[in-house]
Amino acid sequence: MLRFQDISKAYQKGKVKAVDGLDLAVKPGEIFGFLGPNGAGKTTSIKMVVGLLRQDEGKITVNGHDTHSEPLRAKESIGFVPDNPDLYDKLTGMEYINFIADVYKVSSFERRQRLERLVNMFEISGAMGDLIGSFSHGMKQKLALTAALIHEPPLLILDEPMVGLDPRSAHLFKELMNEHCRQGRTVFFSTHILDVAERLCHRVGIIKKGKLIACGTLDELRHQVGQKGSLESVFLEVTEQ
């Protein structure tokens, strides 16, 4: 579903390597956790997938479409929620969702069905007519996720989705990821919250200084580092090496 092939990205004329030879494949129906310390290259990798940054080297494919040569086909397969969902303050929630649904060519019938389910699930039905500028951070996250799911994308990409969410909203997000996965679709998300990754992900990848240093199921990672502890201890062991 998502394939990074030897991806590299550098800033400041090549002086700072943000991502260095990343090679990774995420399978359909999988929840994949992308972990790493601050500044490891998680957000840069995600931004390259969704077209916000260009890779210097390598190839990224989404649902079989090269993000460079077929960017629109690749984007059609993605639903994306960034780490800080800066949405248009001067649009209402409904106007924003309608805009996104129009751009993804979601029919009136489908958008009504999906919207009703999502706004009720996220408990934002009372705020959809308000300007987004009046939303709390959590509500913006929920609206961004609603927009990302309105076209039922095969690949859902979330950058630090749990940051700033209250426990109930965080629970809803996890439920939704599971549900998305149960429908045969894929979730790729970055996080610092290792407990969430441990409980939710089928596989995790750990990135450090732009390089993928570990990847697999929790058992495979434990085996790699010769530890029997939690993901946290595995993570610390791997990233401190």
Place this chain on the structure above:
Amino acid sequence: MTALISLFRISLQSYFGLSAMRIKYLKKKQQLWEPFLVVFGVIAGGASFGSMFYLSALQMARGAALLGQADVVLTMYILVAQMLALMFGLFAMTSIFYFSNDLDILVPLPLRAWHILATKFSLVNITEYAPVAIVLVPTLLAYHRIVGLSPVGWVGAFVTMVFVPIIPLALAGILAVTVMRGVNRRHRDILMVVASLVLLVVIFYLQYHFIADSTGQVEAEDIINNRIDFVNVVGAAFPPAVWATRAIAAEVTGERLTNLAYLFFTAALAIGAFLLVGQKVFYGGLVGGAEKVRRGIVYTTRVIERQAVQSSTAKALLLREFRLFVRMPIWLMNGFITVILFPLMAFFPAFFGATGDINSLTALARQHPEGLAIATLIAAGAIAMMTSLNTLTSTSISREGKHLWIIKSLPVDAKTQVRAKLSFALAAALLSSLPLIAVYAVLIKPGGFHLVMAFALGITAGLTPQVLGLWFDLWRPFLTWSNPQHAVKNNLNAVSPLIIMAPLGYLSYLGYMALSAGGTTVPLLVLLAAHAALALAAVIALLAKADRLYDRLEVKG
């Protein structure tokens, strides 16, 4: 006081991006050509407007000098500069006081309201010196050419210029904090637009009433006998303009210094009044603005069924452009409303009884085919100029700011997005040309052919600069603005259409003159065809490059 100085220093660095520039150009030595481009842009833009002010001031000074009253040209243009400061100051003040990103950092600090207000006032005041200089430096040069200014006179003139925007800005500040305190969050945006419109109408009414009306009542005999002091007549609307004139042009040094002192104390008083009012109401207005407003509509199945309706991608993009622009009062006022209002207000007399000058102008234009063609060219030029002024395309990408990630991650090709932006700009240009066409129709009363020509030529001539403005903004967008006003007013891309418009206008004039020997109809048609072809070529070229330009835009951070 240490806190105030520290706040001013950090705000200065942040607002004008001094630290970022120092690191980029001096430390890392990256893109060193940028400052040169900026300087060129400022010179080219300033020169376009400056030459306009110089020529008109020179004409006026020549006429007034015959009556021994050349000083009146200073009063007139000081008033113009002060009106501009008042008008743009209101938008700038409201934006920087209530919509800046740094307020969340500043308000929790142990600072008094007046500390923040004084700092932000200073920043706006610094930016206002640019338009003031564009109006007054050419005026002073024209005045110097007719009357002569000594070196001491020039020093006095520049000291006086320092005070010119302060008083109107303080008034704008008082108005901004009072309006924002008095309106609640729900109606804030619309009230801001309404208050600004009222202010504009008042300004132009005063201009008309005090300048046009007062001079109209002056008896010829009084003028001949030099019993009328034009400086006082013209400056009656706003006495600081008279003091500024006397501070520059009075013959006796003592009188110059006295008027400078008037200016100084009035400016100090105005700032004091602004800070006093601000200290009382600023935080109240700010807190009121931060309160969340809920409309209370629950999206039940019925409401969703009614509102969740599919439309085309093109329509969705166009609607997004429109909504985001008109719902940001600062952009609407800066970029559009003034463009519509300027021509209307500038030609107030045409709607409230034409004066002798305008009557003779009309007669001249209607009696001679060349006159009518020239009037058509002037009307078209004015439409093109106003279209170039509206900043719609030239800040279109910059205005996306931190929301750029949305349009970049959409599965919509760059061409479609560019088409939506151009369609919106074209629709706005058509709308904003209507008042000018109305003025042209009322003043000159041309036939259908010339009316259509003025409209079509103006729109097509204005299109090329708009397209190239969007191109420039795609190439180098200013995305890291700290408040919406910043995105438009502190964005040099905004003037790129004007810079393009100036040589285009001049070439059009030369083209017309070269062709006019064989009549007036053919040259106008040739010009229209040439501008249409140029605009079409610009659109095709931009669309061809759109994908590449969009691809270059990276969302870092």
